[in-house]
Amino acid sequence: MLKRLLIAIIALAGLTGASGYGLSVYYKDQIFNPSMVAANPADSPFPVAVVDISTTDGLTLKSWWHAPQGNMPTVLYLHGNSTHVGKYTRGAAPLVEAGYGVLMLEYRGYGGNPGTLSDEGFLLDGHAALDWLEEQGVPSRSVLVYGYSLGTGVAVPLAAQRDVAALVLAAPFASIAEIGYDSYPRWFVDALLSDRFDSIAAIKDVRAPILIIHGSEDETVPVHQSEKLANAAPDADLHRMVLDGASHGWDLFEPRGNAAILEFLEKHTQNQGQDET
Secondary structure (H helix, E strand, O other): OHHHHHHHHHHHHHHHHHHHHHHHHHHHHHHOEEOOOOOOHHHOOOOOEEEEEEOOOOOEEEEEEEOOOOOOOEEEEEOOOEEOHHHHHHHHHHHHHOOOEEEEEOOOOOOOOOOOOOHHHHHHHHHHHHHHHHHOOOOHHHEEEEEEHHHHHHHHHHHHHOOOOEEEEEOOOOOHHHHHHOOOOHHHHHHHOOOOOOHHHHHHHOOOOEEEEEEOOOOOOOOHHHHHHHHHOOOOOEEEEEEOOOOOOHHHOOOHHHHHHHHHHHHHOOOOOOOOO
């Protein structure tokens, strides 16, 4: 009897381990969806320069830069999890049209860039992007940080650790773990998930004004995720807008979301010009 029980326990442990490994791989694939092919700048609807951004762990990240008009501020645009920066020019275009400078950071492991995909690595990339802007004469305190979907998981801790002008979060989650808790036992998610993008833990340290926009019909990141995130934010300048009928796609932005974002940026970046020192 004891021998049979031992065999059963070993078999169950093996099955659980295999299931856990499979779920871990599944999570990784759901979080990251990179293209190893670099985006073509010629396909951008606005002029971009390909720039080299150096990280503190020795990577060089090819990213896209569009200079501001006059003394307009600069936006650090942190894109979602799919393919490369070229897919997100539609989101950055309204910023360019309004005269903002836009640095579209290309993450490690995306668009032909070197490096291993991870939440910690992406945060290093965000810091490197702000450092690059500093080298161009654009102080971090004048930079508007804008994250979309997965990019919000970089934007929140970045704004918590650096002095920035404002923070825009489009379709944000509280954390990847919080999404997992909706479908799996908490202990199981905590045991398997390595890339947590734990915005809900970081947002309490953000001192910049925050705008959150989310679609009521978002099936990728349920709208209650941004409610959790907003509830954890400090009692500062925070506005959350739920757009009725909008999904996780471009209908979140066009036209209502873009109008709200531009209004927010204008309100919070007066006198935040590129010449500020």
